[in-house]
Structure formats: structure tokens, C-alpha cells
Amino acid sequence: MLRRVSLATLGLVLAVPLGLAAQAPVRVFTGARLLPIAGPAIEDGVLVVQDGKILAVGPRGSVRVPAGAETIDARGKTIMPGLVDSHSHIGDADGADRSSPIQGDVRIMDALDARAATIQRAQAGGITSVNVMPGSGHLMSGQTVYLKLRDVGTIDELLICAAPRTDICGGLKMANGTNPRGAAPFPGTRAKAAALVRDKFVKAVEYRAKLRAAGDDASKRPPRDLELEALVEVLDGKRIVHNHTHRHDDVLTSVRLAQEFGYKLVLQHVSEGYKVAREIAAAGVPASIILIDSPGGKLEAIDGAFENAAELVKAGVLVGFHTDDGITDSRFFLRSAGLAVRAGLSPKVALEALTINNAKMLGLEQRVGTLEVGKDADFILLSGDPLSVYTKVLETWVEGLKVFDRADAKDRALAVGGFGVMKGTLEGHWHDGMEDH
Amino acid sequence: MRTLMLTLLGLAAAATLEAQVAVRGETVHTMAGEAIRDGLVLIGRDGRIEQVGPAKSIRVPAGYRTMTAKVVTPGLVDAHTVVGLAGALNQPHDQDQLETSDPLQPELRAVDAYNAREVLVEWLRSFGVTTLHTGHGPGALMSGQTMVVKTVGNSVAEAVVDSSTMIAMTLGPDVSRTFAPKSPGTRAKGVAMVRARFVKAVEYGAKLAAAGDDAAKRPARDLGLEALLPVLDGRRAALITANSVSEILAALRLQAEFGFRLVLDGASEAYLVLPQIKAAGVPVILHPSMARQTGGTENATLEDAMLLRNAGIPVALQSGFEGYVPKTRVVLFEAAILAANGLTPAEALATITIDAARIIGQGSRIGSLEVGKDGDVVLFDGDPFEYTSHVCGVLINGRVVRESCR
Numbered sequence A: 001m002l003r004r005v006s007l008a009t010l011g012l013v014l015a016v017p018l019g020l021a022a023q024a025p026v027r028v029f030t031g032a033r034l035l036p037i038a039g040p041a042i043e044d045g046v047l048v049v050q051d052g053k054i055l056a057v058g059p060r061g062s063v064r065v066p067a068g069a070e071t072i073d074a075r076g077k078t079i080m081p082g083l084v085d086s087h088s089h090i091g092d093a094d095g096a097d098r099s100s101p102i103q104g105d106v107r108i109m110d111a112l113d114a115r116a117a118t119i120q121r122a123q124a125g126g127i128t129s130v131n132v133m134p135g136s137g138h139l140m141s142g143q144t145v146y147l148k149l150r151d152v153g154t155i156d157e158l159l160i161c162a163a164p165r166t167d168i169c170g171g172l173k174m175a176n177g178t179n180p181r182g183a184a185p186f187p188g189t190r191a192k193a194a195a196l197v198r199d200k201f202v203k204a205v206e207y208r209a210k211l212r213a214a215g216d217d218a219s220k221r222p223p224r225d226l227e228l229e230a231l232v233e234v235l236d237g238k239r240i241v242h243n244h245t246h247r248h249d250d251v252l253t254s255v256r257l258a259q260e261f262g263y264k265l266v267l268q269h270v271s272e273g274y275k276v277a278r279e280i281a282a283a284g285v286p287a288s289i290i291l292i293d294s295p296g297g298k299l300e301a302i303d304g305a306f307e308n309a310a311e312l313v314k315a316g317v318l319v320g321f322h323t324d325d326g327i328t329d330s331r332f333f334l335r336s337a338g339l340a341v342r343a344g345l346s347p348k349v350a351l352e353a354l355t356i357n358n359a360k361m362l363g364l365e366q367r368v369g370t371l372e373v374g375k376d377a378d379f380i381l382l383s384g385d386p387l388s389v390y391t392k393v394l395e396t397w398v399e400g401l402k403v404f405d406r407a408d409a410k411d412r413a414l415a416v417g418g419f420g421v422m423k424g425t426l427e428g429h430w431h432d433g434m435e436d437h
Numbered sequence B: 001m002r003t004l005m006l007t008l009l010g011l012a013a014a015a016t017l018e019a020q021v022a023v024r025g026e027t028v029h030t031m032a033g034e035a036i037r038d039g040l041v042l043i044g045r046d047g048r049i050e051q052v053g054p055a056k057s058i059r060v061p062a063g064y065r066t067m068t069a070k071v072v073t074p075g076l077v078d079a080h081t082v083v084g085l086a087g088a089l090n091q092p093h094d095q096d097q098l099e100t101s102d103p104l105q106p107e108l109r110a111v112d113a114y115n116a117r118e119v120l121v122e123w124l125r126s127f128g129v130t131t132l133h134t135g136h137g138p139g140a141l142m143s144g145q146t147m148v149v150k151t152v153g154n155s156v157a158e159a160v161v162d163s164s165t166m167i168a169m170t171l172g173p174d175v176s177r178t179f180a181p182k183s184p185g186t187r188a189k190g191v192a193m194v195r196a197r198f199v200k201a202v203e204y205g206a207k208l209a210a211a212g213d214d215a216a217k218r219p220a221r222d223l224g225l226e227a228l229l230p231v232l233d234g235r236r237a238a239l240i241t242a243n244s245v246s247e248i249l250a251a252l253r254l255q256a257e258f259g260f261r262l263v264l265d266g267a268s269e270a271y272l273v274l275p276q277i278k279a280a281g282v283p284v285i286l287h288p289s290m291a292r293q294t295g296g297t298e299n300a301t302l303e304d305a306m307l308l309r310n311a312g313i314p315v316a317l318q319s320g321f322e323g324y325v326p327k328t329r330v331v332l333f334e335a336a337i338l339a340a341n342g343l344t345p346a347e348a349l350a351t352i353t354i355d356a357a358r359i360i361g362q363g364s365r366i367g368s369l370e371v372g373k374d375g376d377v378v379l380f381d382g383d384p385f386e387y388t389s390h391v392c393g394v395l396i397n398g399r400v401v402r403e404s405c406r
Helices: A008-020 A117-124 A192-212 A226-235 A248-260 A272-281 A308-315 A330-342 A347-352 A356-361 A409-416 B001-015 B119-126 B173-179 B187-210 B224-231 B245-258 B274-280 B304-310 B333-340 B345-348 B354-359
Strands: A027-034 A041-048 A052-060 A070-073 A078-081 A083-088 A127-130 A138-142 A144-146 A170-175 A240-244 A265-269 A287-289 A319-321 A379-382 A393-398 A401-405 B020-026 B036-043 B051-055 B064-074 B076-078 B130-135 B142-150 B160-162 B166-170 B237-242 B262-266 B284-286 B316-319 B377-380 B391-396 B399-402
Touching: A041 B237, A052 B187, A083 A265, A083 A319, A117 A127, A117 A330, A117 A393, A117 A401, A117 A409, A127 A356, A127 A393, A144 B399, A170 A226, A192 A226, A192 A248, A240 A248, A248 A265, A248 A272, A272 A287, A272 A308, A287 A308, A308 A319, A308 B237, A319 A330, A319 A356, A330 A347, A401 A409, B020 B377, B020 B391, B064 B391, B076 B333, B076 B354, B119 B130, B119 B391, B119 B399, B130 B166, B130 B391, B166 B224, B173 B187, B187 B245, B237 B245, B245 B262, B245 B274, B274 B304, B284 B304, B304 B316, B304 B345, B316 B333, B316 B354, B333 B345
Parallel strands: A027 A070, A027 A078, A083 A127, A170 A240, A240 A265, A265 A287, A287 A319, B020 B064, B076 B130, B166 B237, B237 B262, B262 B284, B284 B316
Antiparallel strands: A027 A041, A041 A052, A078 A379, A127 A144, A138 A170, A379 A393, A393 A401, B020 B036, B036 B051, B064 B377, B130 B142, B142 B160, B142 B166, B377 B391, B391 B399
């Protein structure tokens, strides 16, 4: 977890990981039950990491351990990839304001507090990669950001992208259904909402055509438009749309628009997904879903069901879970898999839905989501079966560095709670109204 | 009120005449002593438990239906909820848990607002919750009355166990937010308003007593003050939602001043004032373990129940009130988190069975599997607290109300 350090020592602390990178030690975790996700469980496994990457993984005896490696006895523990959360609001940030329903130019990274307790709470829950999004009170509430939950103090150090000035560092948040509705300029009906979104994408298509026609001739380019620039990235398949949607017909509207403009879509929440599972599967669109302890609370979620995951998977849909933190608490993310298994999902897919499936939805499957050689050394040590309520996240490691250790008193407090521990948690989102999630 | 209650009870009893069930479990958690391996619970025609013990020691009479399960527990008790007054739609027409026209309305009765057919009632029942202590919720200094119902029936009359159990009260900034710009605008103002109302109730009671049988001398009827008289004489508890230390201590101060029976509700900072709560002899209906750690529960811990229990303070668990999603929590899931955070599974189970039953005044009727108690039983296919286990049967008053697994 992030230690709150004085300004005088901050520079030193940040310098340390960089300084070590060149001669990073080899760490070997032995004896644990490994759940690589990429393959079957390994009962007596060995995991070797160096330079923030996985060097080797396999059963005892099958893995060459470099001389001089630091060995960590992990017998009795379970190691699985760090969890990937495909929809979260940690970092206490907000995206678009109330000036208009479509604000694709707004970036959540420009408002995120890297020192928020919510981020450290997510580390305590075993989450290592996360898609932090603006809310759902807009048709487009802004650009999302993909983060690694490293132990750092600034947003720039949390980014997964290498160069925020030029790279695409996240997706685009969209929403339909009741949340974005409101007084003008917000849409009053579903069809109006869709028309507003289509109109914006039509403009983006035209903008892209002008850009292409201009080629390298800067004088022929249209004036810069920050929003349309982001939508061109969407049209080019470089920026993924994350579409908040609950009701079955809204789900299909999301798919219809994505097909019209040919963009990459991830359905988010998808409470009634099971009612249109075949259609979602046929469209080849993944579904990032949330499991809520009871139906309703909002009209669109009245038919929400624990069975959603199993039904979607049965139809052939790629399914991931998300926390929507603070709708559910990042510390209980593993619980999603357990409840989905309760309602018919296979344990194997349930664990994929916490890891690699979400990585795929963020376009990060080459880097995270499984324990495989060459992937980032993001993993968690558990006290037991990830599907058991009694299991604790003991340690969370990001790129070969420990960011959460339940044996540490401060870290334990973040896992358990206590006086002042969560101070400031949910400020902003909570008080601006829960309808925005 | 007494007449109403008796009428309602009569109806509830009439609905249970057909029960004759034997429930056999590989493990039976009676909550009255050690769990029984290969145990049997026999429920008679009146819907009450006739026998409990090792299966080999009990003969199942002819004509009894036998049900089996890996694990058997008493029906689960949600020690404080608003379900039935609050519905799943979360639209104004199904949100009756908080009246905001005045911060002090103890006369509001839960029986006048309970929707027995609410889908959330069915939802909770499907996870083994057979009894709700429900009614007016947190958010007002005195929001109204609570009651105890079983999660069955087509009407409140069929569901009710106790039609007026406690007066629901809340201290702290949540009340100020609800009633702004009206008073109470501060914590202290809220306490002053509560004290003033109890002082009036004391005076009202004195006038009634002085008038005796002389109707002409009686003060004009005041439903609000009438509702507080049973609190002053200990027949009805004051359920005070108090999360911060200052709110908890204010509640204890009120109790000391007016001598009522206090049940602390929420109590997320109780761990900071355990000796004071213990000394006052006050039980706690604790916030849901997974309550969002914001606002009043910002300083909650997953180990609050363990800390209270270790201090010798009776503790039950609640589903509480939710304004958004999930519209209700499920005490089975909330207790599971306690079982993983400092309580033994048996202790965690007690917070949603026998200890909850005692705190809501029903310890002699529900909350454990003992002869003479209601035939409220839950059948599980594994450890009740594991996410991957299922509730595969629910009996209420000896009648099977659910048989499929969820």
C-alpha cells in the first residue's frame, strides 16, 4: 500500500524501484497451489519473477531456478494472477459535467487522486489492473483510464500506457437507458439518446475522412476537435467503448450502434443480458457484469439475477466481472466469482472472469490476466480457494513488487477497516448521486 | 394495539395447521448447545417443533414428510430491515420507510405500511430469512414503529408476529440532511428535540395516571405521546441508530435520563466505547458487514461484531437500509463475512438466529431449534456461509415455503 511519506523523502522512495530495475532480484515462490488461469491448477508449483515479469511457472522440478534467487516459501497458499477489474470508480474522480450529454473529450485521468484510500482498498482486494471510468449520467461521460495499482503517488505512475501525451490510455465510457436521461440538452427518451450518439459518430466519420484526405498537408486538416479525435480512435478500433447498459433492449441498442459504426464494444453491467444472450453472442460482444445482492434498487436492474453469468457463458459470450466500486467494494471482488458459481457458472470460467476475460475487454491480454512466461508479474497470494468466503488476500504483487501485505498492520487496516482508514472514500461519486453509476 | 395483535396472531396460527415434517440433517445447528451430527427436527401439526435430537433417537411418526440436507439451521432472523416498507422498484410509491414531514413521528405504525407481497420479502426468504424485524427506518429522530413478521403471507395480518416492537430513532447528521433546512440542523439540537418529546410523554403519562378512570380528567389523546408510553415503561424498546461515538454516547445518555430499554443500531464506532456500552447493558444490532464505508459507517470494520462479542455485548446483524443497489442486503451473506473476520461460524450464525431473536424480543419463539418453538428451518447443501453453497429448503411455521436450491 501507498505509504504516506513526507515530501522530503518522496523523491527517494520513487527513485528506488527505478534504481533496482537494472539489477532486479529473481524471486521464486515455491510450494503454492498455482492457478495460472491459462491452464489447469498446479498443486505444488513454482513461480519465478524478475524485472517485473514472469520468468517461469510450472510444477516443482519442471522449472529451472536461477542461482542466487530469493526463495519465498508459499506452501499452503494459493497464487493466481492479479485480479483485473473492468469497471471501477476508485480514485475519487469525476468525468463530464452537466453542460451536455456527450463529452468524449473529458479524460478521467485529469481528475484522479492516486493517493485515494479507494485505490489502496482495491490493492487489498487483490486487484492489480483496473479500468477507472467516469459515471453513467451521460451518453458519453468521457475517456476511461487503464491503471496498474502500483505503490506510487501520482496518476502518471499508475498508467498502463507508456506516454499519456500520445498513447491511448483507456477506453470511452458511454451509457444508455435511464441514467443519461434528463432535461435538455440531455435526452428525454431512448430513441433521442441513440440519435444524439449516432449524430456524434456521423460527425466523427466525416472528421476522419477530412483528416485522411488532408494526409500530411497540415493546411488542409480540419480544426482540431478533442472530442472527435477521441471518437476517431474509437472508429479506428484503437479505443474501446465501455457501454453502461441494463435493460435487454438497451443492450441491443448498444450493439446496434457499435455495428453501425464498427467500433469495439464492451457491454457494462448488462443486468438483463441473459434475456438476449444469443444476440450478444452472435454479435461477438463481451459482457462485463456485476452481481448485486438483491434485485432492483433501480428500475432497470429489477430483473438482475445471479444466473446472468452462467446464462451468458452458456450462450457463448465472453464474460467478466466488475466491482463498479463503490457500488460493490473492491475488497470483495473475489466474491463475484463465488456467487456466480453458486448460480451455475463453472469455477474455471468464474476465475477467468476475474482475470483474463477482463484483460481481453481492455485489450491488455498480452500483458496481464494469466500466470504465463513473459507476462507482467502481477499476482496475489491467497490463504485458500478463491471461491471460499473464508479466503483472505494475503499479498498483492504488481510487476514484481509487493503492494499489499496483510501481515503489515497498516495494510491489514485497509483490508479490515477502522478509524480513519477509509477517510474520503467515495467523496464525489457518493454525494453527487448514486444514479451516476 | 393488544387486540389487533391477538387477532393477527390468531390468523397466523390458523394458516399452519397442515405441518407434519421431519427434517434430517448431517449437521443440525440447533443454536441451543452443540451442533448435532445426523440430527432430526420433528415439526408437529401446529407448526411447532415437537422433538430435536440425534436421528437415531427419534422415531418419525407415520404420515410425516421427511426432508434431508447436509446442514440444517433455524430460520434466519434479520434483526433490522425496512423490507416490506421499502420495495425493490425504488420508486416513490414503494418507499414507505421514511416519512419526511416531521422529524418526530413515533405514532407511525409499521403494520399500516407493510407490503407482504413485496418481491424483496420473497428474495430474502429464498436465502433462508424467515423473520424480519422491519418497519420505519433510520433518518428521522423518531421515524415510527417497527414490528416483527415472518416472511410469509399475503397480508400483514398473516405475516405479523409482533405488531409494535420498537420505536425507530436516529441521531446524527443523517437526520439533519433529511430535514434540512428544518431542525434539527445539528447533533445536539436533535438530542434536545428527543429529550423534549420524552419530557412531554412523561407529563402525558402522569396526567393519564392522575386521571385514573375519570375520562373527563384525561388529557386529549395524542397518538405520538401514546406511542412513547410503552417505551417509558419498558414494554417497547427504543431502537436508536447511532454510528459515531458522539451519537452512541448521546443514546446512552438518553437511556440513563428516561430509563427506557435501549437497543443500539448501526453502531459502527462501538469498538471505541465498548466499556460504556457494556456497562449500560445495551445490545447492539450491528450495521451490515459489507455496508459501504462512507458517511456514518466510514469507520466501520469487518471485525466490529467480534470486538462487541468479545466485550460481552449481545450483538445481532441487520440488513439495514439501502437507498440504491442492492436495495436490500441479505443477512446470510453479511454474517458470512463475520465468520471470515473474527467470529467462529457458530458465533456468526448466532447473530442471525438466536441472538437476533432475543434482541427483538422473540427469543422464546424463534431463533433456535428447540421443542415448542416455531418450525422455522433452513436446509443447506453445504456450509451455510460459503458463497457456493445453496439454500435448498425453507420452512416457516412448519410449512415448506421453498424447496428449490438457490
